[in-house]
Amino acid sequence: MRGELLGGRYRLGERLGGGGMGEVWAAEDVRMRRAVAAKLVDAVPGRYGDQVERRFVHEVRSAANLPHRHTVTVHDCGEDVVAGRRTLYLVMEHVDGRDLRAVFHSGPRPAWHEVADWAGQIGSALVAAHAHGILHRDIKPQNAMLTGEGVVKVLDFGLAKILRESLRLGELTAGGTALGTLPYMSPEQCRGDRGIDHRTDLYSLGCLLYEGFTGRPPFTNPAPHALLRQQLYEAPRPLTARNAPGVPPGIADLVASLLAKDPAHRPPDAATVVARLRAELPDPGPGPGPQPRTAAADEAAAELLRRTEREAGELRARVERDVRRVREQAAEDVAAARATARRMLDEAQANAIGLLEHAKERADALLRETEKDAVRLLDEARARADRLASAPARPQP
Template sequence: MRGVLLAERFRIRNRLGAGGMGEVWSAQDERMKRAVAVKLVHALPRIDEAETQARFQREVQLTGRLSHQNIVTVHDWGEVPVRGHQTLYLVMELIPGVSLRQQLKESTPPWPIAVGWAAQIAQALHVAHGQGVVHRDIKPANVLLTPEGTAKVLDFGVAKFIGDTMSVHALTATGATLGSPPYMSPEQAEGVQEIDHRSDLYSLGCLLYEAVTGRPPFTGTSPVAVLRMHLDETPIEPRDLVKDLPEPLNDLIMSLLAKRPEARPLDAAAVHDTLSTLLIDHATRLPGGNLLDVVQLGHADSLAARVLKKSWQVWLRTRKDSEAKVEEAEALFAEADAYFEDTRAKAAQAAAKFEAHLAKRREQAKQADRDLATRQIVADQRLAEIETRAARLYAEAEESRADAERQAQRIVENARRQAEDIVAAANSEALQIRIDATREHTVRTSHSTKSTTNSPFGFELVRRGYDCGQVNDYITRLVAARDHALSQIAKLEELIAKLGQDGGRAADARRRVTDIIAEVHAREHRVAAPGFELVRRGYDRTQVDDYITRLIAARGRAQVRIADLARRIEERPSSPQM
């Protein structure tokens, strides 16, 4: 065929494809000097060739009046001998691009692009149906896509001519059917002759279903089985196959696939309106989109085509970038693996350090037990010293001069009362020290065996807790303040003992008391109130709050004791000179 001059006008060039209706070739119109596409319709058994040719002419002329940007324009027709047979031919505009069937075989596009294609096909059907033309074979193979993303429907009229011819010659009785089973309406599957535009809407629903999900609504082992499914079965809803598919799009597809024609949308214009609304809603949510520029398009321009063109360009650009991003992702995965190995090694080192720290804390707990026993011995010694000093003061008062007998008696009574108070306070202090130390040892021991904490005070680490560094720092300062207060108690008690031995040193003792109180207050100001930050992984807040409350209470008791001892020293009169 290549190089043949068809009808003394069309120079055949390259074969573009072949299908159930015939072959398509590219050609040069020698008269008009333009590139065209020539479809050679397969020869059919004819009873009346003149009637067949008239029917073909009638359908082609009707189709030739269809003029729309989404319909392939028909230029001419005729009948010529090809390979020894009279063959009908159809001359159409040559469209650069690929068929929708080929595009869907390569990949399933995002739903907005599929909706854009379907909206353009619906526009073509609306124009054709308005002229009384029903396509009868809407399928991906009969839709061409230009490089700009424009969809063009071809074979208007040809499908009806083939169907009428097959019906005239009773070919359906031998198993031949018009159309493609995956896209045929139920009324076509039943062999109804008088079908209307709603059959095209059903086929459009099958096409849109496949463009969105990647598969036709019905598939089977044979064409007859598929036709039976169109008649009797309900397809799986697209939203069950495609994640995040808009609900209105799912509902539109299912309504197009209704078994009864009257249950489908009213016409192709209604379908186009729904699809355009979906595209506009999607465009308003795209970053950087200017909806005002879009809606100012003229009536003759296609809003769906503009949106489709933009979506098509984004899709192609994204697909080109994907390979580079995959390589980048693989490199990042390799880097992440190396980082994971390094992190795991660091975690092992941290675990070893933690075990060493835990052993150290256990040793500190044992030392605390030893310190507790030592404090008990010291408390007993101080009690004995206080009793001895009280007895000596009483004896000295008895031996005082007669003129100071009343004052000495008062001193003796004061000394006895102070001794009793000091003994009681010392016993209470010793008991409280034992309780605090035992409680602290118990808390540290109970938490030392838990592997979920790095706290030197035994706090658990939780998902959302106090910042570990802030808590450790604050508690360390609080413990130091408490221990310092306890040491000041010892100093004050030592002063009281010396006052009992030498009343003349009362003024020096009061000065030392003033210095001690000032130092305690200075340390108090350095222990600020806690204001811990909450972090993703930190100490359990309840444990920290309870521990700090007990430390503050212990420090408070020590401060109360210091104030009481200071008050007694201030109120103590000087002993009479011996």
């Protein structure tokens, strides 16, 4: 189905997942040029098809009027023929992140306060939905997406009810048919009771909390009939320091009350659950203060550390290159200075030798001239002496 165009507007990309409620595909809104997600559900065949579509569109529009920080925004819905089958589709915002099932079961187990914080966010979405008379009926880790900013988005809000009512209108299921995901279904939902209320979502939220704390849902029997019996009649193993390290007693008591078989013994509403969860979370202290860590925050911190180490390594290499270049330049400068000094010394020595030779030559010339003068004076003195000796003696008076 990749490449098909829904409603002349939404181009299907990769298949993201699937289940009893249909398939989810990545898609592009070619008109708005934005990434979206499209949920595809096979339409009911037969004479009730038009009524099913009208009811589906009506219910989806009702769910779309539930803007909340922790719910996925619904953009559009409709019906089209996909791969030769009449298909109902729901177009919603594309959420980047990991569902809580992947968070719970890949890597180290998250800290209890992270799980409690995520459940509190889901509970906030339930408060808004229940106030509009919308039940989710399929709260489970796979339907809670954790974004990179640590925000939980609840997927498929109201879709279980939408599909159940649509199918009932098509008379394809008898009244009392149970829809949902068995490991997270409340006892009244397992029985297919009519008139179930918001407390069925609280039971499912308790199952999600239990799995986040222990690494497994409260009941895990692989046989569906045995698992159904457990949901109806058996009590889950209590949360202890061994199977749920660090979980405060107040949180353990809250989970036990959420998993009560009788809805009357559960907390009265989602707001009460959120308040009790927040009351147990670590106090961030005055001001903005540090908040409880989340898996997304840990990943962001790890990425920041990796980026810092990478940048530090690059800076270290750059500094080492610069130091090496400075040292090489300094060595070249020293060698040049030494060569210049040696050349200047050689030139000074040559000049000194030249001056000495010149001085010697001048001294020799002066000596020769002095000797000549001395010889001349001596000769003149001898000649005068000879003249005096040969002159006649003067008579005495």
